[in-house]
Amino acid sequence: MQINGNAVMSEPLFNRIAVIGLGLIGGSFAAAARENGLARSIVAGSRSARTLEQGIALGIVDSGSQDLAEAVAGADLVFVSTPVSAMGTVLSALKPGLSNGVIVTDGGSVKGNVVNAARDALGAHYARFVPGHPIAGKEKSGVSAADAKLYRDHRVILTPTDATDPAATARVRALWTGMGAEVLQMAPDYHDQVLAETSHLPHLLAFSLVDTLARQGDSTEIFRYAAGGFRDFTRIASSDPVMWHDIFRENKAALLQALGQFSDGIDRFRQAVENEDSDALMGIMTRANTARAHFLAMNGRTSYTRAHSVQSVGDDTTMTDNTHATTNPTFVVAPGGQLQGRLRVPGDKSMSHRSIMLGSLAEGVTQVEGFLEGEDALATLQAFRDMGVVIEGPHNGQVTIHGVGLHGLKAPEKALYMGNSGTSMRLLTGLLAGQSFDVELTGDASLSKRPMERVAKPLREMGAQITTGTDGRPPVRIRGGQSLKGFHYDLPMASAQVKSAVLLGGLYADGETSVTEPAPTRDHTERMLGGFGYEVRRDGATSALSGGGKLTAGKLEVPADISSAAFFLVGASIAANSEVTLPHVGINPTRTGVIDILKLMGADIRLENQRDAGGEPVADLVVNAAPLKGIEIPEALVPLAIDEFPAIFIAAACAQGDTILRGAEELRVKESDRIQVMADGLAALGVSHQVFDDGIRITGGEFGGGEVQSHGDHRIAMSFAMAALRATGPITIHDCANVATSFPGFAQLATHAGLKLEVK
Numbered sequence: 001m002q003i004n005g006n007a008v009m010s011e012p013l014f015n016r017i018a019v020i021g022l023g024l025i026g027g028s029f030a031a032a033a034r035e036n037g038l039a040r041s042i043v044a045g046s047r048s049a050r051t052l053e054q055g056i057a058l059g060i061v062d063s064g065s066q067d068l069a070e071a072v073a074g075a076d077l078v079f080v081s082t083p084v085s086a087m088g089t090v091l092s093a094l095k096p097g098l099s100n101g102v103i104v105t106d107g108g109s110v111k112g113n114v115v116n117a118a119r120d121a122l123g124a125h126y127a128r129f130v131p132g133h134p135i136a137g138k139e140k141s142g143v144s145a146a147d148a149k150l151y152r153d154h155r156v157i158l159t160p161t162d163a164t165d166p167a168a169t170a171r172v173r174a175l176w177t178g179m180g181a182e183v184l185q186m187a188p189d190y191h192d193q194v195l196a197e198t199s200h201l202p203h204l205l206a207f208s209l210v211d212t213l214a215r216q217g218d219s220t221e222i223f224r225y226a227a228g229g230f231r232d233f234t235r236i237a238s239s240d241p242v243m244w245h246d247i248f249r250e251n252k253a254a255l256l257q258a259l260g261q262f263s264d265g266i267d268r269f270r271q272a273v274e275n276e277d278s279d280a281l282m283g284i285m286t287r288a289n290t291a292r293a294h295f296l297a298m299n300g301r302t303s304y305t306r307a308h309s310v311q312s313v314g315d316d317t318t319m320t321d322n323t324h325a326t327t328n329p330t331f332v333v334a335p336g337g338q339l340q341g342r343l344r345v346p347g348d349k350s351m352s353h354r355s356i357m358l359g360s361l362a363e364g365v366t367q368v369e370g371f372l373e374g375e376d377a378l379a380t381l382q383a384f385r386d387m388g389v390v391i392e393g394p395h396n397g398q399v400t401i402h403g404v405g406l407h408g409l410k411a412p413e414k415a416l417y418m419g420n421s422g423t424s425m426r427l428l429t430g431l432l433a434g435q436s437f438d439v440e441l442t443g444d445a446s447l448s449k450r451p452m453e454r455v456a457k458p459l460r461e462m463g464a465q466i467t468t469g470t471d472g473r474p475p476v477r478i479r480g481g482q483s484l485k486g487f488h489y490d491l492p493m494a495s496a497q498v499k500s501a502v503l504l505g506g507l508y509a510d511g512e513t514s515v516t517e518p519a520p521t522r523d524h525t526e527r528m529l530g531g532f533g534y535e536v537r538r539d540g541a542t543s544a545l546s547g548g549g550k551l552t553a554g555k556l557e558v559p560a561d562i563s564s565a566a567f568f569l570v571g572a573s574i575a576a577n578s579e580v581t582l583p584h585v586g587i588n589p590t591r592t593g594v595i596d597i598l599k600l601m602g603a604d605i606r607l608e609n610q611r612d613a614g615g616e617p618v619a620d621l622v623v624n625a626a627p628l629k630g631i632e633i634p635e636a637l638v639p640l641a642i643d644e645f646p647a648i649f650i651a652a653a654c655a656q657g658d659t660i661l662r663g664a665e666e667l668r669v670k671e672s673d674r675i676q677v678m679a680d681g682l683a684a685l686g687v688s689h690q691v692f693d694d695g696i697r698i699t700g701g702e703f704g705g706g707e708v709q710s711h712g713d714h715r716i717a718m719s720f721a722m723a724a725l726r727a728t729g730p731i732t733i734h735d736c737a738n739v740a741t742s743f744p745g746f747a748q749l750a751t752h753a754g755l756k757l758e759v760k
C-alpha cells in the first residue's frame with residue numbers, strides 16, 4: 001500500500017511504527033501518525049484478522065499481522081494499546097520481534113502495573129519503555145471509530161521511571177506533540193493516585209449507585225422517575241464494563257485508598273444530616289460547590305477556565321474513558337471597527353481579594369456586592385473555604401462570608417492553590433505568617449516563576465518562618481505557631497502587595513507595624529481595614545497599625561475595575577467614531593494613572609457622576625475617540641497605572657510620535673515579562689520600538705495584523721485584541737485562557753461593543 005501522499009513526509013520522526021491493538025485508541029494513534037506525517041510506514045498487530053483488514057481498508061495502516069512478534073519486526077517505535085490486564089502477555093509475545101534500539105510505549109489507563117509488567121517482559125528493551133496514557137476517548141469503540149484528531153488539544157501523561165532513557169521519553173513526547181496533544185509528565189504511582197481520585201472512583205460510584213437502585217424491588221419505577229441529577233451522576237455507568245473491570249483490578253491499591261477517603265467523607269455527611277447540623281452541611285456544600293473546578297485546576301496546574309472546559313467536553317463525549325480536553329482559546333480579531341455603548345466591566349480584582357480576606361477574619365457576616373467572579377479572586381475565595389470559612393456564592397457578584405474572627409482559620413488539608421494570582425499568594429503569605437498552623441502556597445506555571453522573597457523577607461524580620469522555592473519563587477511554606485513582632489519596613493519597591501502583606505502580618509504582631517513606600521501604591525488594604533473598623537494610621541507615605549485588634553463584619557460594595565475598564569478606554573480612544581460609557585468604575589487616586597497618562601496623550605475621557613461607594617470613589621467614565629500623541633510618561637504615574645501598561649502600549653502604537661516609558665522594571669515580574677512580551681507582540685505587528693531594562697520607547701504609526709503570543713498573560717491578550725481596531729490586518733492572539741483571571745466575559749462584552757473578535 002502506498003504511503004499517504006498528503007502527509008508531510010520530508011523528515012518523519014519514525015521510520016516504522018507498529019501499533020499493537022487496533023481499537024479506538026490504537027486506531028486513532030495510527031490515523032494521527034499518518035495524518036501528521038510522523039512515520040514512513042505504519043504496521044498493526046492484532047489477534048483479529050478482521051480488525052487488521054479494516055485498518056488497512058481505512059488507510060490508517062499499511063499492513064498487519066496476527067503474529068505480534070512479526071508485526072513489530074523492523075519498527076523503531078511500538079505503541080501498545082491493548083487492555084491493561086493483557087499488557088504482560090502482549091509484551092512477552094511481541095518481544096522476540098523487537099529491533100535493537102526500538103522505543104516501546106503504551107496507552108494504558110493504569111501505569112504502576114503496566115510498568116511492572118514491562119520490566120518483567122521486556123528485558124534490555126525496558127530501558128526504552130516509555131509508559132504513557134492519552135486522556136482521550138469517546139463513546140464509540142473499535143477501529144472503525146478511529147479518529148486522526150482524537151488527541152488534538154488533549155492531554156497525554158507520560159510516566160517514565162528512573163530506568164527510562166530520557167532520549168526515548170523525548171521522542172515519544174515529540175510524537176504526541178506532533179499529533180497535537182499536550183504532554184504532561186509525572187511518576188507512575190502519582191498518575192495512578194490522581195486517576196484513581198479523579199476518574200476511577202467516580203466511575204465506581206456511578207456503577208455502584210445504579211446497581212444499588214437496580215437491586216431494589218421496584219427499580220423500574222425508580223428509574224422512571226429518575227430525573228436529571230440521577231442521569232448526570234450516572235452517565236458514566238454506561239461505560240464499557242470489561243475495560244473498567246480491568247482498570248479497577250489493575251489500580252486496586254490507589255482505588256482502595258481513594259474509596260477509603262470517600263467513605264470518610266460520606267460518614268461526615270451522614271452525621272451532619274443525622275444531627276441536623278446546618279453549619280456542617282453548609283460547610284461541606286459551599287466548599288464542594290466551587291471545589292469541583294478547583295480540584296481539576298489544581299491537578300492540572302492550570303487555569304479554572306481550562307478546568308471548566310475539561311469538564312464540559314467530558315460531559316459531552318466521555319463514555320469509555322475520562323476525556324479531559326484542554327482548550328486554551330485563541331482570539332482572532334478582524335481589523336477595524338469602533339466601540340460603542342454603555343459597558344459594565346466586572347468588579348475590581350484587588351478589592352475582591354481583600355473583601356474575602358478581611359470578611360473571613362472579621363467577626364460576623366459580611367455581604368459583598370460586585371465581587372469579581374474571575375479566577376484570581378476565586379482562588380482567594382477557595383483558599384479561605386479550604387481554611388474552614390463558610391462562604392456562600394458568588395451569585396451574580398454577591399458573596400456572603402461567615403467570618404471566623406482573626407484566630408478562627410483552620411489548617412487546610414492540602415497546599416493552597418493560588419492559580420495565576422500574585423495578589424493571593426503575596427497577601428496570604430502575610431496573613432498566614434501569624435497563624436497557629438503550617439501552610440503551603442502553590443500556583444500555576446506563571447505564578448511559580450514570580451518572586452516571593454519580597455514578602456518573605458520583611459515577614460521573617462517580624463519573626464515569621466517562611467521558606468520559598470528555588471530562586472525565591474513558589475512554593476511558599478509558612479511554619480505556624482510563631483510569635484510576630486511589629487516593626488518598621490521601608491519598602492524597597494513601590495508594591496501594594498508587599499505593603500499589604502506586611503500590614504496583614506501586622507494584625508497578628510505584638511505592637512506597631514508600619515510601612516513606608518517609595519511612591520504611592522494602591523491603598524485598598526488600608527481603606528478596607530478601616531471599613532472593617534480596624535484603625536490604620538496614615539501619615540504621608542507611611543501606614544501603621546497595631547496588632548491584637550478585631551475586624552467587624554459589614555456590607556461592602558466592589559466597584560467596576562479600572563484595570564479592566566482600561567482596555568475600553570484605550571479601544572474607544574484609538575478607534576475613530578467610538579463613544580463608550582463605563583459606569584461605576586473605581587477611581588481611587590492610587591489607581592487612576594491610566595486616565596492621567598491617556599489624557600496627557602490627548603485622550604477624551606470624562607469622569608461623570610462622581611460619588612462615594614463604601615469608602616472608595618467611583619465615577620462613570622465617558623470616552624470618545626481622539627487623536628493621540630506620544631509622550632514621555634511621568635515616572636510618578638508608573639505605580640498608579642502598573643497593570644494598565646500593556647493597554648497603554650497599544651495607545652502608544654496608535655499615537656503620533658514616540659512614547660517613552662522608564663522606571664517600570666516591575667513590569668518584568670508580572671504574569672509575564674510585560675515589557676518583552678509586549679515588545680514581541682508589537683514586533684509581530686510591525687510597530688517600531690526600543691526595549692530598555694526598565695521600559696520601552698514605542699513609535700506610533702500604521703501597523704499590520706499578525707500572530708501574537710500572550711504567554712498566558714490576561715492583560716497582554718486583551719490589549720492586543722484592542723489593537724485590531726487600528727491594525728490593517730487580523731490579529732491572532734494565542735493562549736487566552738487566563739483572560740478569565742481578571743475579566744470573565746471580556747470577549748462577549750468587547751464583541752457587543754463592536755470589536756470583531758472571534759474566540760477559537
Ligand SMILES: O=C(O)C1=C[C@@H](OP(=O)(O)O)[C@@H](O)[C@H](O)C1
Pocket residue numbers: 349350351423494495496497498500522642643666
Ligand atoms: O495589591 C494588589 O491588589 C495589586 C498590586 C499590584 O502588584 P504589585 O504590588 O506587585 O505592584 C498589581 O500589579 C496587582 O495586579 C494587584
Ligand SMILES: C=C(OP(=O)(O)O)C(=O)O
Pocket residue numbers: 349376420421422423424643670671715742
Ligand atoms: C499583576 C497582576 O495580578 P497579580 O499580581 O495578582 O497576579 C495583574 O492583574 O495584572
